[in-house]
Amino acid sequence: MEILTGLATGFQAAFTPMNLLYCLIGVFIGTLIGVLPGLGPAATVAMLMPASFVLPPVSSLIMLAGIYYGAQYGGSTTSILVNLPGEASSIVTTLDGYQMALQGRAGVALATAAIGSFFAGTFATVVIAFFAPPLAKVALKFGAPEYFSLMVLGLIASIVLARGSLLKAIGMIILGLLLGIIGTDVNSGVQRYTFGFRELMDGIGFVPVAMGMFGLGEIILNLEREGVARRVIKEIKNLMPTREDWKRMVAPILRGTALGSFLGILPGGGALLSSFAAYSVEKKMSKHGDELGRGAIEGVAAPESANNAGAQTSFIPMLTLGIPTSPVMALMIGAMVIQGVQPGPSVMTEQPALFWGVIVSMWMGNFFLLILNLPMIGLWVRLCMVPYHLLYPAILVFCAIGVFTLSNSEFDVYLMAIFGILGYIFAKLDCEPAPMLLALILGPMMEEHLRRALVISRGDPMIFLTRPISLGILIVAAIALVVAVLPAIRIKREEAFKGD
């Protein structure tokens, strides 16, 4: 009953013409910056924050939130069209999304992403409305040992991401972990492998690497083939999913949404893990699992639903505990404070209009995103028809601008160029960049949590087994490892026997 009155308050607060307008503005800006690679929601929210001071708190929060989840929507567009993940969460989308585009199914991929995101967004909104306070308590149960175990699970799941050789995938994971070591050590403050480059003190950023390995690497590959048979996109068949497509996307969307809704609650990396996790789950659970990586619709539907659900539920710790789960949330908390709203556990009781208004606006925003994005698909798809010699310089320029704006540093642009060349070499060697990127993201976090857990336990590694949640996750990780490795070993053995 309480929730119903709450929702009613929320509808009243959110359904004013002004708030609807700010919601629309927010998701529109979000979509734009999501489409522009590199330029992320954090920079945009920071720039718009002073402007939002003049708005009432509800409107400004609705707008800022719209930018955040709008960006998640937009990020998938470039992943699908030009193999360029704009956000960490859309790396996985490139795997099948870009393959679909190459097969002339870019429209279907984009529509699937939009539909999956809309469903996930709607579901996650309901989750927030009904279960926010109890779920927030779960987030507090996650200390250093639990996070470490979760990262281990994530890393093992990333082996599944690889399409080809298991050995190469493990090699790429180790490379990613090694790259992740670069930077300042959290516990002692000592610098590792920075070779005197101050820009490396905070480690290698994920965005330059992802844009280099995926975007630039792909451009070099395409240019190489230009003379022979360019990797042209075949004629565009249909824009909207067919009956068969609809049938195949339902289960992945449901699974992705459930996984994303849960992982999104965990501050620090939860939302990020969700798209990877959803993809890995699909690969093992879907009937079409073996098609993943070659343009299967499941490979777009699941991770896109997961990352949008995660983006939404990551508001739970902020709204109920006052704990931001990402830099964007930290900025939003800053905006709330300046507006005179004390974020924290009391928001729900003291500012019901704000709390419920934002929640209801999220559902509205997702609806806006759907009607904003579906008609745009035709336009985006036509982008694929632009002659490549015109398209690729534009992509290069946008990548360079995007990477530069991350922290206004030229160094990142060079870094992207280097990883572009590496991406090309790895593509030639049939090594998948996705497991490496995941390891690059997870590695530093894993180390940080491992060492912190050991500091807390005064060096006793049993802490990972005595804490029940940590133990549970580690058991799942062990099972996942067996599941991931067994088929490979079996195939190898069969091959070996055949060879005899």
Added chain:
Amino acid sequence: MRRRTFLITFSIVTILLCFTTYAAEQNYPTKPIRVIVGFGPGGVADLTLRIVAQKLSAQLGQQILVENRPSAGGIVAADAVAKAQPDGYTLLLMSNGNAVSASLFKSLPYDTVNDFAPVSTLGFFDIAMFAKADSKFQTVKDVISYAKANPGKLNIGTINVGSTQNLSAELFKGMAGIEATIVPYKNSPDVLVALRGNDVQIAFDMLAPIISQYKSGVVRIIAITSNRRFSPLPDIPTIAESGVPGYQASSWNAIAAPAKTPKAIIDRLNKEINMALSTQEVKTKLLEIGVTAQGGTPEDLKNLLISDIKKWRGVIERANIPKQ
């Protein structure tokens, strides 16, 4: 004759040139001013600047652009400003982080004291020592006596090694003479989660992100680290008055320009900043985020910088933090 014409032309040109630079200083600013920030958007120092910049833009009639160049210790940002044109259009958001870096790093590409022309402080922000609301620690004395009775049992959470918060905890450990483990976290939310999940028993962090948690009754602020109480929370004692006399740590931020910036521009900026800081609007907004607005003269800032470099050097050496 020719020589004379030359001399006259030369003098006229020189005078004109002087006049144009003079005019440039008089008309300053004629284009947007960039303030480079050494950390990402969203932190207390960044928010402080954004609030003041909004007011300053209105006063100066030129946009103040905040440019975040996050890097460890803010070195990249400081270096960029130290080597920028000293024309008043590139400024640095300086903080006591810069004072810490001066001692924390083996070498810096700039001289923290001599390569910058100080303009004015913007505000001071307190650091709080806090525990969970239902914790058995009510006072600083409780913490000290627990740590003395159970050596090595106490966990103190802070953000990363070498941050002001981390060094404040080190300073406390040293001055109170206790054994405790300082657990470093990546950011403030992580510290808060660790505290609420009982991984650490107390924590040191900026007052700003804590106030809302305190007001909603989730955490208990045990003490404030600066030498005076925080005006909106008059009941909370300082650490110095709770049994660790002489303890003092606080954080500040300020505006600085490249060293050779003309004095006229520095003075103008100083005047405008102090004016902005004295408005009720800015004061209130800053207090909301736990910052006490406080301007001052360029000399005040210089003295503060020098004395803080000395203070943190001592703490870093006592805590045996390796130089980077």
